[in-house]
Each structure stands twice: as C-alpha cells, then as structure tokens.
Amino acid sequence: MTTYEAVIGLETHIQLNTNTKIFCSCKADSWGAEANSNVCPVCTGLPGVLPVFNAAVAEKGVILAHAMHADVQNVSIFDRKNYFYPDLPKGYQISQFFKPIALGGYLDVPIPAEGDNEAYSRKVGINRLHLEEDAGKSKHAYGKMQVDFNRCGVPLVEMVTEPDIRTAKEASQYLTRLRQLLRWLGISEADMEKGHLRCDANVSIREKGSNVLNTKTEIKNVNSIAAVEEAIVKEIARQIKLAEKGEEVRPWTLEWDDDAGELRKMRSKETAADYRYFQEPDLLEVKLSDKEIANMLKDFPEMPLERCQRFEAEYELPTYDAEVLTADRVLSEYFETAIKAYGGDAKKVSNWVMNDISRMMNDEGISAEQLKLTPQGLADMLKMLDEKKINQSTAKSVLRKVQESGKTPEQVVKEEGLGLVSDDSAIRTVCEKLIADNPKEVESYRAGKDSLIGWFVGQVMREMRGKADPGVAREVLQELLQG
Ligand SMILES: [Zn+2]
Incomplete structure (x- = not known):
C-alpha cells in the first residue's frame, strides 16, 4: 500500500x-x-x-x-x-x-x-x-x-x-x-x-x-x-x-x-x-x-528560542522551566532581573515566578507588565525567607498584599507585623503556658508518644498567628518537655 x-x-x-x-x-x-x-x-x-x-x-x-x-x-x-x-x-x-x-x-x-x-x-x-x-x-x-x-x-x-x-x-x-x-x-x-x-x-x-x-x-x-x-x-x-x-x-x-x-x-x-x-x-x-x-533594528531583542537555551545553560534550569519563562518576553525579563538581584538559587526564583506569581496573574487577569511586585521586590522577599524573617505561607500572602497596595514586601511585613518571631523568650513564654494548660498531652509525650511534638508546634504556631519560627519552637518545646 x-x-x-x-x-x-x-x-x-x-x-x-x-x-x-x-x-x-x-x-x-x-x-x-x-x-x-x-x-x-x-x-x-x-x-x-x-x-x-x-x-x-x-x-x-x-x-x-x-x-x-x-x-x-x-x-x-x-x-x-x-x-x-x-x-x-x-x-x-x-x-x-x-x-x-x-x-x-x-x-x-x-x-x-x-x-x-x-x-x-x-x-x-x-x-x-x-x-x-x-x-x-x-x-x-x-x-x-x-x-x-x-x-x-x-x-x-x-x-x-x-x-x-x-x-x-x-x-x-x-x-x-x-x-x-x-x-x-x-x-x-x-x-x-x-x-x-x-x-x-x-x-x-x-x-x-x-x-x-x-x-x-x-x-x-x-x-x-x-x-x-x-x-x-x-x-x-x-x-x-x-x-x-x-x-x-x-x-x-x-x-x-x-x-x-x-x-x-x-x-x-x-x-x-x-x-x-x-x-x-x-x-x-x-x-x-x-x-x-x-x-530600525538597533533595539532588536534576543529571540525566545535563544533565550530559552541560554536560561537552561546559564541558570541550570530544567527545559520545562526555561520554556515557561520564555513564553512571554516581559516575564522572561522579570525572571532574569529578579535572579540577578537575588543572587541565590535560580530554581527558587523560577518556582516563584512559575507558580505563585503566575497563579496570581491568572487569578487577577493581569499581565507581567502589571505586576506591582518588582523583580527587586521578589529578590528582597526571597532573602527574607532565606533569613527566616518570614515563612513560606507569609511570603505567599505578602505577594497578594503587595499587588493590592503597591507597597514593597518589607513595608507590608513591617506594617502588618508579619515577621517571624525567632526571639526565644517570646516563644518560650507561649510554650510554657501551653505545657501548663495541657497536662494530658504532656504526660503522653513523656510516656513515649514522640509524634505529639508536631501537635505542640502547631499549637504554638496557632497561638502566635503563624509568626513563630517553627524550628525554634520545636527546640524550645523539646527542651521544656524533657524537664
Ligand atoms: Zn482612513
């Protein structure tokens, strides 16, 4: 045939x-x-x-x-x-x-x-x-x-x-x-x-x-x-x-x-x-x-395919990420400015741009040009995350608040008191009260039910409206529960 x-x-x-x-x-x-x-x-x-x-x-x-x-x-x-x-x-x-x-x-x-x-x-x-x-x-x-x-x-x-x-x-x-x-x-x-x-x-x-x-x-x-x-x-x-x-x-x-x-x-x-x-x-x-x-050609830009290949090589991004980021010129420039300002892991920047920022753009029906969070703002926010000044879920809400208010991430965190409390004494006070109020759970934990530590950490986080550094809270709790 x-x-x-x-x-x-x-x-x-x-x-x-x-x-x-x-x-x-x-x-x-x-x-x-x-x-x-x-x-x-x-x-x-x-x-x-x-x-x-x-x-x-x-x-x-x-x-x-x-x-x-x-x-x-x-x-x-x-x-x-x-x-x-x-x-x-x-x-x-x-x-x-x-x-x-x-x-x-x-x-x-x-x-x-x-x-x-x-x-x-x-x-x-x-x-x-x-x-x-x-x-x-x-x-x-x-x-x-x-x-x-x-x-x-x-x-x-x-x-x-x-x-x-x-x-x-x-x-x-x-x-x-x-x-x-x-x-x-x-x-x-x-x-x-x-x-x-x-x-x-x-x-x-x-x-x-x-x-x-x-x-x-x-x-x-x-x-x-x-x-x-x-x-x-x-x-x-x-x-x-x-x-x-x-x-x-x-x-x-x-x-x-x-x-x-x-x-x-x-x-x-x-x-x-x-x-x-x-x-x-x-x-x-x-x-x-x-x-x-x-x-007429003096401002001719780098082409999407070339930029995609360069992103893969220069920032060691997976092909998928490089393709998504270079589907739109403004978005690709946003990513690149942000990674230069941040200086850290490019994949982390890529994840934020492809996930939370893109989702917000979709939800709000806005284009990359209309983002209130500047690439520098994103870099600053990632640094706050790295330094444990805020946690992941706070960062997500900061993103939306920046878009609503036009303020910088630092301003939002400061004005709304969203910074993580890593100060031991504040966390310690909450932990001590928690242990005093829950004798039954304390007893079970001491009897060997280690998994209860997660519940205690959760209670501290709730009490402190998500602003406690969970790592610090865990350490303080373990120390107090042992005693
Ligand atoms: Zn005419």
Whole structure:
C-alpha cells in the first residue's frame, strides 16, 4: 500500500499594531467600534485623494523580516491587486507583488514529543514577506449584504512559507511559534480571534519520498490554531481517500466551518493573472538604505528560542522551566532581573515566578507588565525567607498584599507585623503556658508518644498567628518537655 505524506504551505496575514492605518491617519485598530465609524476618503477610495505611506509599517515589517532571517530589500514597490468585491471600495487592494519588502528566510519550529514520536525541529522556509492594506468586512443579514469599511487600510504583512510543512501538528506549532514571536517583538497583538493573525493553508499530498508537487487546495477562514490543525487533518484525509479511489484532487478553495467542524468548497481557485497586478501610480517606491534598516533594528531583542537555551545553560534550569519563562518576553525579563538581584538559587526564583506569581496573574487577569511586585521586590522577599524573617505561607500572602497596595514586601511585613518571631523568650513564654494548660498531652509525650511534638508546634504556631519560627519552637518545646 502506498504511504502518503502531506505538503503544506501557510500564508499568514499579520496585522501590525501601528497607531494609524497604512495610507491614511485613521486609527489602525477599531476592534469593537461601530461599523463605518473609522473611515476617511483615503481608505474608502473616494476620488481625488492620495494615499501617504505610514513609515511605522515599514519599520515593523523590517523587524519581522529580520526575525525570520529574511533578506530585507532596499527598494520595494506597491502594486494594485484588482478585483471586485463589495468590501473593497476602491476596486483594488494596494499590496506588494513584483518587489516585496523581504525575500527568503526561515523559522525554526520545535515539534514536541508526542506518543512514540520523539521531539524534533522543523525548519520552515519563508518565501517572501510583503506589505499590504486590509479590505473591509462583509456579512449577510436580513436578506441583505452589509459592509463595514473600518478594516480598510489596516496595515498587514503577508508572509508566505515554502511548502516545507509535513503534518497538521507542524502547521499548528509554526503558528504557535509565530504568534509568540509577534508578541515578543511587540509588532502585533497576534490575536487570531480578532483577526490580527489569519492563516490560509495550502495542502497537497504525494507518495512518501517523492518530491513532486501535486495539485493543492487552499483552506481559508480558519480563526484559531486548533482549527487550523483540525482542518488540515481533515483535508489530508480527504485527499488520501480520493487518491486511493484513483480520483483527482481538484484545485479548490475550501472554507472552514468552525461550528460544523468541516470544510466546504468555496470556489475554484483564482490564479495570479486574474488580479491584473500593476504598479500603484499614487505611491513612491519604499526605499530603505542599509543605515536606515540598521537603525530600525538597533533595539532588536534576543529571540525566545535563544533565550530559552541560554536560561537552561546559564541558570541550570530544567527545559520545562526555561520554556515557561520564555513564553512571554516581559516575564522572561522579570525572571532574569529578579535572579540577578537575588543572587541565590535560580530554581527558587523560577518556582516563584512559575507558580505563585503566575497563579496570581491568572487569578487577577493581569499581565507581567502589571505586576506591582518588582523583580527587586521578589529578590528582597526571597532573602527574607532565606533569613527566616518570614515563612513560606507569609511570603505567599505578602505577594497578594503587595499587588493590592503597591507597597514593597518589607513595608507590608513591617506594617502588618508579619515577621517571624525567632526571639526565644517570646516563644518560650507561649510554650510554657501551653505545657501548663495541657497536662494530658504532656504526660503522653513523656510516656513515649514522640509524634505529639508536631501537635505542640502547631499549637504554638496557632497561638502566635503563624509568626513563630517553627524550628525554634520545636527546640524550645523539646527542651521544656524533657524537664
Ligand atoms: Zn482612513
């Protein structure tokens, strides 16, 4: 029996988080705004107005291209992509076709182990990145078509991969990594549900080991990473079934229906020639000198994968910790600043960040930027723990109190009197009273029931509202009980 493999390429549309649209001064993001409330003559294509290119779009495009190891072009050109659709008032979309802003590149995508399959890395080649404007949105309601032009002119980067992806899992991992990277670079919110990151998948199959490229289909309208994976799984299965019956795969465009969890045929696929591309006469070439490109990249950050590997090596963290800490750039920087300020065991800092601090962020619905406990504050708190000035459970409550009040951990501990009492005499007084009040327990302990010591320590802790150093309490109790 023939074994098949899939050949998958992804086209992603990434909404850049600039303040204004690509060719006019309307706000770029109008998520949730009233329909047609964020438009002007330029983005709705009224006659007699001229587009002006927003330089911030080029800068963010260059940053993304650099992250993908792509070759940024010194000259790129805008073209008109002509087609008729109600959500496109100009009758054409301004895009880059003949000379895009960047060519080539790749993204290394780690694929985690699953079942019997070991973890591996897939290098996904990038064909090109180009800049373009978004179109509007249309929907059918009450027997009529309604259009909303708010999205017209929203800046996008379209990024097209080489057909290097072999499984649905690889496709979803590629998108997961890409989304992480976009947020890491701060160039897009990359929220698929809001349409900030959209993905079309080209899928074909071939006999395993051959290198022919067979007829492909294109899957559109998928709005979550899980749905991309599911849609590709189903499309591969459909094509294999056709091949096994000796039938041909037709070059269809398929639409993903998320509610039904199935693919539907939208139309037969257009070819590039249908769009009659030609250079946009109202815009100049985008010229970027090497110096300008270098300047755009002067604050380019360390990439998540590199940082993850460095955390493992430099701080001797388990891979799992390094991955969790570098899933978010701000969190990874938080960790690193804290460990430098603390100077002690990195695993201890990692545990606090991954457990209690992350849990609090989840509970309160806040991001790492909104943490009131500074990395220095965390370091100070860990030092108080090491020096037995507070205990573990106090530290956990201090964390929440710092978040509520904005005070430092020291202030909270001092003002609320949460410091541990390691002063022998205070503990001794409580222990003496406890022994006097509980003659029966004292008798049992002295008769050999050693385990009762735990009960005594617990009583002291309760009496002192958790602030006694349990080690000191145990020593004092043992001494008094022996006598
Ligand atoms: Zn506008």
